[in-house]
Amino acid sequence: MQDQTDKELLSLFRNPDHKSYAFNLIVRKYQERLYWHIRKIVIGHDDTDDLLQNTFLKAWKGLENFRGESQIYTWLYRIATNEALSFLKEKRKKFFLPLVDVEKELSSNLESDTYFNGDEIQLKLQKAILKLPEKQRLVFNMRYYDQMKYEDISQVLDTSVGALKASYHHAAKKIEDMLKNN
Amino acid sequence: MQKKNNIKFTEGGAKNNPFSVPDDYFETFSCRLQKRLQTEEAGLSPRERFWLVLRPQLALVAVIAGFAIIGYLGFHTFTSRDQGIAREEIAGYIDLYQNEFSDYYFLSMLDDDFYPDEEIYFDEYPADPDTYMDFLYLDEIAIELIISEF
The missing domain is CATH 1.10.1740.10 (RNA polymerase sigma factor, region 2, helix turn helix motif)
Known part of the structure; x- marks a missing residue:
């Protein structure tokens, strides 16, 4: 199937x-x-x-x-x-x-x-992801969790690959900062 | 804790999914979806489908009709109020001419010099028929002109 x-x-x-x-x-x-x-x-x-x-x-x-x-x-x-x-x-x-x-x-x-069912750190991670702007959140989830190719994400969100890469790295940086400061 | 928090988000790294679903959720999902599809496709009779299409259009017509009625009623209220005022005015004139209009008033309309005091119109001078006749026989009055004007 x-x-x-x-x-x-x-x-x-x-x-x-x-x-x-x-x-x-x-x-x-x-x-x-x-x-x-x-x-x-x-x-x-x-x-x-x-x-x-x-x-x-x-x-x-x-x-x-x-x-x-x-x-x-x-x-x-x-x-x-x-x-x-x-x-x-x-x-x-x-x-x-x-x-x-x-x-x-x-x-x-x-x-x-x-x-x-996540532990404390996963809860914090999810909360940090929720604080991201909508588009960055989508990009982060699709890339980090769903492991989608940028080309595919580009088709889904109708955004250029370059912009998506930038978006992902901004999102990852923000989450790292949020978790460090928590 | 500090060590735990120090996450590096390398792309394609291992990810633990912290969420879960009820037991057999994915196994039963397609069955539930098929049922819903069947309900959506066959659940509506042709009459219900017809109403489903017609209802928004009827609502639009009702809104337009509502506005038209409100507009008509508003217009009608204003115009009938004007007519009411006009009727009152006409009634006043009729009353004036019927009850209070004096012969002197009429004569003063014919000739301003006849009774120079224009304020005195109403039955303050005696109604003497000879006076009227004298006035009408006066040569200065151009009767034809007055008749043609009125």
Whole structure:
């Protein structure tokens, strides 16, 4: 199942008899990576679950028109990132929260999260990551945790590789400083 | 603690994921997603789909109609108030001409010199028919001109 390439999955998806089967394979192939990506943005498991479902629902509707110019997984990452950022934006609007308060709320969610198993240093690291500007946080998570290539991150975030490299190094420096000063 | 905090973020280094998920979450996810897909696709009857499409458009029409009604009512209120004022004014004139308009007032309108005191219009001079006749027979009055003007 894992060995099937994106091209094979796409051609299977375009066959009406195998559409659901192919989509199921795509979901199984990418669900975990996308889950962790969203989870690191919104922190809570329940929110992540909703957003992951929304991501795949959008993919189901859009995959028909997917022309295969990029890889499926960068395309899915893009949808997932947009879903997660829109969720945070909605949250800010709904509760009239400034950016800093959302970060505080996410930090406190982290502490009360039953599905957070990290030790003290990991908690501090996650809190430091939450203090980063939104884009740096995304770049840091995708590069450090998801180990994505800059070229792929570039496709997801629509930013040049050079800018991404700078962003990552700024983020890493800030986190190091935050942890040292803590 | 200091030693622990001294992390170097080398790219591609080992990363521990501090988060976890409920048991069997990933094993059951695709099943739950399929169910939701089926609900979303088949859950809506054609009528519900129709309403789903039509509802925002109806809402827009309702908003426009609401504004139109508010505009009409506002306009109507202002214009009817003006009409009310106009009616009161006309009623005043009718009352004046019906009850208080004196013959002297009429004569003074015909000729300012007849009663130079313009302030005295209303029944302060005796209504003497001969006076009127004398006045009307005066040669200086151009009756045709007055009639053509009025």
